[in-house]
Amino acid sequence: xxxxxxxxxxxxxxxxxxxxxxxxxxxxxxxxxxxxxxxxxxxxxxxxxxxxxxxxxxxxxxxxxxxxxxxxxxxxxxxxxxxxxxxxxxxxxxxxxxxxxxxxxxxxxxxxxxxxxxxxxxxxxxxxxxxxxxxxxxxxxxxxxxxxxxxxxxxxxxxxxxxxxxxxxxxxxxxxxxxxxxxxxxxxxxxxxxxxxxxxxxxxxxxxxxxxxxxxxxxxxxxxxxxxxxxxxxxxxxxxxxxxxxxxxxxxxxxxxxxxxxxxxxxxxxxxxxxxxxxxxxxxxxxxxxxxxxxxxxxxxxxxxxxxxxxxxxxxxxxxxxxxxxxxxxxxxxxxxxxxxxxxxxxxxxxxxxxxxxxxxxxxxxxxxxxxxxxxxxxxxxxxxxxxxxxxxxxxxxxxxxxxxxxxxxxxxxxxxxxxxxxxxxxxxxxxxxxxxxxxx
Amino acid sequence: xxxxxxxxxxxxxxxxxxxxxxxxxxxxxxxxxxxxxxxxxxxxxxxxxxxxxxxxxxxxxxxxxxxxxxxxxxxxxxxxxxxxxxxxxxxxxxxxxxxxxxxxxxxxxxxxxxxxxxxxxxxxxxxxxxxxxxxxxxxxxxxxxxxxxxxxxxxxxxxxxxxxxxxxxxxxxxxxxxxxxxxxxxxxxxxxxxxxxxxxxxxxxxxxxx
Numbered sequence: 001x002x003x004x005x006x007x008x009x010x011x012x013x014x015x016x017x018x019x020x021x022x023x024x025x026x027x028x029x030x031x032x033x034x035x036x037x038x039x040x041x042x043x044x045x046x047x048x049x050x051x052x053x054x055x056x057x058x059x060x061x062x063x064x065x066x067x068x069x070x071x072x073x074x075x076x077x078x079x080x081x082x083x084x085x086x087x088x089x090x091x092x093x094x095x096x097x098x099x100x101x102x103x104x105x106x107x108x109x110x111x112x113x114x115x116x117x118x119x120x121x122x123x124x125x126x127x128x129x130x131x132x133x134x135x136x137x138x139x140x141x142x143x144x145x146x147x148x149x150x151x152x153x154x155x156x157x158x159x160x161x162x163x164x165x166x167x168x169x170x171x172x173x174x175x176x177x178x179x180x181x182x183x184x185x186x187x188x189x190x191x192x193x194x195x196x197x198x199x200x201x202x203x204x205x206x207x208x209x210x211x212x213x214x215x216x217x218x219x220x221x222x223x224x225x226x227x228x229x230x231x232x233x234x235x236x237x238x239x240x241x242x243x244x245x246x247x248x249x250x251x252x253x254x255x256x257x258x259x260x261x262x263x264x265x266x267x268x269x270x271x272x273x274x275x276x277x278x279x280x281x282x283x284x285x286x287x288x289x290x291x292x293x294x295x296x297x298x299x300x301x302x303x304x305x306x307x308x309x310x311x312x313x314x315x316x317x318x319x320x321x322x323x324x325x326x327x328x329x330x331x332x333x334x335x336x337x338x339x340x341x342x343x344x345x346x347x348x349x350x351x352x353x354x355x356x357x358x359x360x361x362x363x364x365x366x367x368x369x370x371x372x373x374x375x376x377x378x379x380x381x382x383x384x385x386x387x388x389x390x391x392x393x394x395x396x397x398x399x400x401x402x403x404x405x406x407x408x409x410x411x412x413x414x415x416x417x418x419x420x421x422x423x424x425x426x427x428x429x430x431x432x433x434x435x436x437x438x439x440x441x
Numbered sequence: 442x443x444x445x446x447x448x449x450x451x452x453x454x455x456x457x458x459x460x461x462x463x464x465x466x467x468x469x470x471x472x473x474x475x476x477x478x479x480x481x482x483x484x485x486x487x488x489x490x491x492x493x494x495x496x497x498x499x500x501x502x503x504x505x506x507x508x509x510x511x512x513x514x515x516x517x518x519x520x521x522x523x524x525x526x527x528x529x530x531x532x533x534x535x536x537x538x539x540x541x542x543x544x545x546x547x548x549x550x551x552x553x554x555x556x557x558x559x560x561x562x563x564x565x566x567x568x569x570x571x572x573x574x575x576x577x578x579x580x581x582x583x584x585x586x587x588x589x590x591x592x593x594x595x596x597x598x599x600x601x602x603x604x605x606x607x608x609x610x611x612x613x614x615x616x617x618x619x620x621x622x623x624x625x626x627x628x629x630x631x632x633x634x635x636x637x638x639x640x641x642x643x644x645x646x647x648x649x650x651x
Contacts, residue, residue, distance in 0.1 A: 033648060034495055035545055037524050051524060084651070112648045113497045114637050115546025131547065133634040135579060135611040140568070149613075173545055175523060201567070202582060 021046060022055055031075065031088040032110045036171035040089075042074070047178070050171060059177055068092050071121065071227070072107055074170045078220035080128065085109035085117055087220070089170035095161035095184070103166055108173065116173050118206065119216065124229035125236060126216050127193060129208035136187075136194055136205055148187045148194055150207065155187030155194045158234045158433045163197075186234060190429075193235035210235050232428040240422035251415045258404050258411075266399045275299040275394035281321065281379050282387055293378035298330055301396050305369045309398040311362040314342045314390035320357075321388055324378040329371050336365050342390070364400055447482045449473060456482065459514045460532045463594035466515070474591060474600050486600045491518055491590040496527045496543045497645045500593045504541070504640040506550050509533040513541065515593030519605065521586040530595055538596045540630065541640075548640065549617055551632025559620060559627040562606045571610065571618070573631060578610035578618045599623070 019028045026043035030036065036050040038058060047059035070090040077086045089108030094101050104122035111117075118129040136155070138145040146157045163184045168176050182199040191210040196203065210233070213226025229236075238244070277296055301308065314321050320343035327336040340363055346355035381388060427437050445458045452471040465476050467488060474486040495518070502513040515530035526544035533539065539552045556573060569580040588602045606622040615635070621628040 034492070035524075111546070112651050113546065113645065133615050133636075135581070135613050137613050173524075203567070 019055055021048065023057055023060060028055060029075070030171065031086055032171050032173075033112050035110065035112075035115075035173065036088065037173055037175045039171045040168045040176070042169060045169070045178075047168070047176065049175075058175065068105075068167045070105065070107065070169065072119070072216070072220050072222060076220050076222075080109065080117065080219055083111050083114050085111050085114075087170075089172045089176075090168070091165055091172075091176070092167035093163045094166045095163050097159075097161060108171065110171075118208075119211070120208070121213075121216075122233065123231065124213050124227040125233035126211040126213055127208035127235065128211050129193075129195070129206045132194075132205040132207050136196075144185060148196075150187075150194050153189050153192075155189045155192070157435070158186045158188045158193075158430075160185040160434065188235045190235045190241070191237040208235070210237055231432070232425060234429065234432065236429070238422055238425045238429075240418055240425055243418050244422040247415045247418045251411050254411050255408065258407055262399075262401060262404050269399040270303065270397040271399075272302070272396040273393065274301060274396050275375075276391065278389065278391040279377075279379075280387055280389050281381060293324070293376055295328075296375040296377065296392070298372050298374045299394060300370075300372050301368060302370050303397060305367055306397040307400065308365045308368045309362055309393075309395040310338075310340070310365065310375075311360065311393040311395070312340055312342055312390060313360050313393070314388055316342055316344045316359055316388055316390075318345050318347075319343065319382050319388070321390060322380040323390075324380070326376040327365055327368070327373055328376060329369075329373055331371055336368070338363060338365065364398065447475075447477070449475065450482055450484050451475075458594060459512065460536070460538070460594055462536075462538065462596060463514070465591070465595040465598050465600070467592050476598050485598070488590050488592075491592060492525075495525060496529075497546070497648070498527065498529050498541065498543055498642065499644070499646050502529070502642055502644045504531075504642040506533070506539075506635070506640065509535065509537070511539065511541075513593075515595045516591065517588070517595070517599060518590040518592075519586040519607075520589040521584050525589060530593065540632070546637070547634070548637055549632050549634045550640075551617070551619060551630040554618075554629045554631040556629045559629055562608075562620075562622045562627070565608050565620070573618065573629070576612055576614070576616050578612055578616075581609050581611045583608050 019030065020026065021028050021041040021044060023046040024041060024044035026041055028039060028041060028048065030039060030050060039048050039050040039055070040046070041048060046057050048055040049058050070087070072087050074087055074090060077084055086109065087107050088110045091106045092103050093106060094103035104120055107119040109117040109119060120127045120129060132150070134151060136148045136150040138148045144157065144160050148155045161184055163182050165176060165178055165180045168178055180199065182197045185196040187194040193208045195206045195208065197206070213229060217226045275296065308327065310325060310327070312323060320341060322339060322341045324339050325337070329335070340361050342359055342361045343357040344355070344359045345357055346353065348354070375392065375394070377392065430437050445461055447456045448454070449456055449468040449471060451473040452468060454468055454470045456466060456468060456475065458466065463477065465474065467474055472488045472490070473484045474488060475482040476485050498513060500513055500515070504511055511531040511533045513529045513531045517528045519526055519528070524545065526542060529541040529543065531539055531541055537552065539550060542549045542551070554573065565580060565583055567580055567582065571578045584607045586605045586607060588600070588605070591599060602623055608620040610618040610620070615633045617632055617634055619630040621630060
């Protein structure tokens with residue numbers, strides 16, 4: 001019987017083809033396995049039809065174009081987002097803004113299963129770009145919409161310019177020509193950039209993400225180090241944006257904690273009035289300066305070691321009262337010495353009523369253990385009539401909020417500094433755009 | 442399920458159909474384009490060998506679309522000014538016929554949609570919007586193409602056509618549509634742009650060095 005159907009003829013094996021440039025005879029390697037539309041001879045820079053078996057010449061150059069060797073040589077492979085890609089094409093594109101020419105580089109990457117991908121480089125800033133599968137939403141009524149929405153995120157218009165192909169090398173998925181023009185509009189949402197290109201009426205969108213030169217270098221195993229990134233690029237992620245959010249988050253967290261602590265301590269504070277007494281400082285003709293010192297009755301401080309507030313209230317008017325205090329533990333003799341002054345002056349002048357000082361003073365004595373205490377008071381004043389009445393109040397365990405205020409400052413100052421630096425970064429970014437800060441738009 | 446078989450009227454090779462509803466196939470041995478009649482196959486043409494090195498997909502490539510597994514059983518290769526693209530004809534495991542297109546390794550899966558009123562090709566222009574099944578489609582590009590080759594089983598007779606017009610329509614999601622003016626009656630295909638990884642393709646072509 002028959003031995004089954006004959007084997008099918010094998011398919012031609014796709015691989016990089018070795019051909020010669022019909023213009024100069026130099027070897028041409030087709031790396032994209034027939035997917036490229038055009039290839040530029042690396043030797044004479046003729047643009048050849050990659051679809052044509054004989055590499056028909058599409059464009060030749062009269063003059064040698066200024067050579068601009070790609071930083072990643074054609075044929076280099078690297079693993080990008082889990083897929084191996086080979087650099088197959090290179091292009092320098094330029095735009096003119098206010099009479100100044102800026103140019104950037106684009107690398108065409110190819111994988112026979114995943115297709116094309118692009119790397120762009122400007123002043124050491126890199127982007128990894130692919131064609132959008134979803135159509136970004138823009139206002140159809142204007143030619144250059146100021147924002148675009150893509151996958152639920154809003155991208156801000158950065159710049160629109162006419163880009164020209166200044167130098168081309170290798171293979172391209174479209175029929176590239178030197179000097180070809182495209183209107184390029186970039187929308188940014190760092191670290192991403194959404195780019196619209198209009199070339200001979202066709203609109204195409206691509207989405208890119210910022211890449212550090214060092215990552216490009218390690219992806220393609222390039223020797224040396226990448227060119228230093230200059231300035232701030234349009235979609236460069238701000239080093240402050242994460243800190244910016246983070247620092248305010250931390251601030252908010254600690255601020256809440258602070259408020260809770262303040263409220264907690266405020267509720268917990270006993271504010272025990274443990275002593276109150278009123279005194280009169282009698283003016284004495286012969287002994288004007290000094291009243292002798294005296295001691296108060298004994299009062300008891302209870303509970304855990306905590307603070308004591310001593311409040312002095314007086315009726316001073318246009319004079320001062322200075323009190324040398326000592327808080328003395330009756331049992332141990334331990335003493336806390338402190339001097340307090342109340343002074344109050346007031347009157348009328350051309351600006352109206354004025355006053356200076358206060359008739360009250362209070363002071364916190366921290367960390368006083370429980371026990372029996374008394375105050376020794378030694379008052380002083382100037383030789384002015386009339387007599388001075390004053391009272392002394394002692395309160396046990398009062399809340400103190402001054403430290404919380406310092407804690408608040410310690411929290412908010414770094415947050416403000418980071419915010420300020422972040423704003424500076426954004427100013428640098430947008431100063432290169434069509435919408436510079438402080439500009440008309 | 443027994444697969445329908447027939448004999449190539451040109452070279453006598455045994456032709457096995459993977460899909461019982463196939464209208465056309467190409468003899469893998471002599472490259473005759475064969476159309477099924479009531480009783481047997483009729484040769485309507487002959488294809489040259491397809492140009493090599495285009496798509497990683499091939500006949501018998503298997504994949505997954507959503508929950509449906511599919512197998513590629515045929516293809517149409519189109520050429521246009523800027524290059525070429527493939528429309529791979531597949532059948533899913535429930536017998537539905539669909540298309541996996543590969544244009545420079547940008548992949549899309551689509552199925553024929555029944556739509557009564559479709560615009561004539563002469564009225565199309567980029568930016569035009571259509572609403573089908575509640576989605577808004579924007580016409581992105583109109584392509585003039587011609588037939589370059591066929592392979593395997595197709596759900597219709599298709600052979601040697603020139604001056605074909607296609608319109609691609611995109612949405613703000615991955616949904617896309619194609620208006621196909623190959624026949625007198627325009628046809629609408631609705632589908633989705635897909636990621637290569639998501640298709641979980643098996644039995645792909647191997648590329649040397651990759």
